[in-house]
Amino acid sequence: MSYHDTQQRYGVISRLIHWTMALLILAQFMALGGYINDGDHWIGNTIVPWHVDIGLLLLVLVSLRIVWMLSQRQQRPELKGQGVMALLTKGAHLLLYLCMVLMPVTGVLLMLGEGHGLAGFGIELVAESEQEMAWAIALGQWHAQISWLFVALVLGHLGAALYHHFVKHDDTLARMTTKRLGDS
Ligand code: HEM
Ligand code: HEM
Numbered sequence: 101m102s103y104h105d106t107q108q109r110y111g112v113i114s115r116l117i118h119w120t121m122a123l124l125i126l127a128q129f130m131a132l133g134g135y136i137n138d139g140d141h142w143i144g145n146t147i148v149p150w151h152v153d154i155g156l157l158l159l160v161l162v163s164l165r166i167v168w169m170l171s172q173r174q175q176r177p178e179l180k181g182q183g184v185m186a187l188l189t190k191g192a193h194l195l196l197y198l199c200m201v202l203m204p205v206t207g208v209l210l211m212l213g214e215g216h217g218l219a220g221f222g223i224e225l226v227a228e229s230e231q232e233m234a235w236a237i238a239l240g241q242w243h244a245q246i247s248w249l250f251v252a253l254v255l256g257h258l259g260a261a262l263y264h265h266f267v268k269h270d271d272t273l274a275r276m277t278t279k280r281l282g283d284s
Pocket of ligand 2: 114118121122123125126169177178179180193196197200254257258261262272273274275276
């Protein structure tokens, strides 16, 4: 079992971060349920109240992920496809990283800008304030806009993974999931 990535597959740490973050990000997308019945439904009442806590956790995870990704860069599986396709995949992964960073950052700016303060899992990080910060609110308002780009990217990413697995029958999905025969 390799903790590090190899040219053949992603190692345990990369896979663990990828799938943990994927699950938590899908939970964050449930905030879009605010458009249904003013958010008053099962998901709105159970998952969405954790939005800020999960978002702060994601900020920590994406920081660790970037450090880990940079340390593994030279030994990761090569992206599939040639020429333009390889460039598109690289661009899409870059945009996914950008969204993973910008979403929590704009979320934090929105909370602080509106004077709500910041608390994660019951721990107060920044106290509430009477003072609004217009610049932070202006930047924070990108939170909802960027979330649509993020949803579109994740759907495209999911489609690409399933296409490789079920149509091309290659190892793209396998190297991010199960152990293949002959791997160490
Ligand atoms: C990767 C992390 C995050 C994702 C994917 C995410 C996603 C979303 C989505 C999809 C919405 C609904 C947008 C809409 O109604 O059109 C939303 C709203 C919101 N999120 Fe996040 N979020 C994340 C992190 C955070 C964090 C860390 C905070 C605060 C510290 C936060 C605070 C808010 C607030 C206050 C709203 C409601 C205001 C608004 O819609 O502009 N989010 N988020
Ligand atoms: C929900 C949020 C998701 C995000 C933000 C995300 C992001 C990423 C990123 C940035 C990579 C490049 C490797 C890395 O740096 O970690 C990657 C790889 C990969 N992801 Fe996701 N992912 C998500 C969900 C999914 C889902 C739902 C699937 C499929 C069912 C999936 C399948 C894969 C596969 C197969 C790879 C390896 C691609 C390759 O080796 O060419 N991902 N993902």
